[in-house]
């Protein structure tokens with residue numbers, strides 16, 4: 592059932608990194624990361640209904656990058672280009688009009704933010720949003736404490752209004768409380784938090 596919570600002619604939806612490796616069973620699984628999938632599907636349905644621009648970022652690393660532990664970074668190998676783990680979660684319903692933002696290709700940088708990524712035409716997300724005269728971004732996806740947070744903070748820095756789909760994000764929480772701290776940081780920077788009302792089944 593559509594939630595019809597999203598609105599605004601100059602708004603776009605950004606779904607961050609809902610890839611197999613970030614979901615249970617993946618190389619760098621966010622605990623219950625796949626719970627965001629049905630929630631984001633509803634938001635995607637809304638966005639499509641409103642004719643909004645839809646972006647989906649993907650982490651897309653070379654096999655050798657300073658982002659990975661064995662080359663001096665923080666993480667086990669994940670979302671390596673053209674591997675199974677780098678694929679979008681199979682249950683996420685991205686419309687065919689979705690603009691994929693590819694990031695994390697630079698072996699010298701972690702590439703957390705979607706604003707470091709490029710469209711298939713080679714444009715930055717910032718340039719693409721400006722070309723479409725967008726001024727507001729709804730953001731959901733994985734992980735709250737890394738790619739979602741950095742994308743949100745970059746969007747705010749670039750002057751966009753940002754609404755975080757709070758029921759459509761999940762965090763890694765390497766240190767307990769990281770997601771909560773990330774949420775506070777995004778809010779302090781000016782992001783609005785929203786959750787769509789759920790369809791609830793009343794007890795009989």
Ligand SMILES: [Zn+2]
Pocket residue numbers: 650652658669670695701
């Ligand atoms: Zn990564």
